Amino acid sequence: DYWIAKAILLLGENFIVLEDYYNARSSLQSIIDNYKGKDEVEIIQQARDRIEYIDALEKSKNKSNDDNIEEIELNGGE
Numbered sequence: 001d002y003w004i005a006k007a008i009l010l011l012g013e014n015f016i017v018l019e020d021y022y023n024a025r026s027s028l029q030s031i032i033d034n035y036k037g038k039d040e041v042e043i044i045q046q047a048r049d050r051i052e053y054i055d056a057l058e059k060s061k062n063k064s065n066d067d068n069i070e071e072i073e074l075n076g077g078e
Helices: 002-017 021-034 040-067
Strands: none
Touching: 002 021, 002 040, 021 040
């Protein structure tokens, strides 16, 4: 179980690099919800930390998208 959890953490990291945050979050959340084994507290905390990192990435990505929005006048500039 320990090595499966470690492999899922690594899988989550790979999804983060690929910017597939949905699958990264799902993989990591499965550890939080189900892992009961060696170094349980440490493994679960690692998964939580990575989910917080995903949240920060998504927040910064959404902020940069908001900064790129331009206003367009539809009434001919009046």
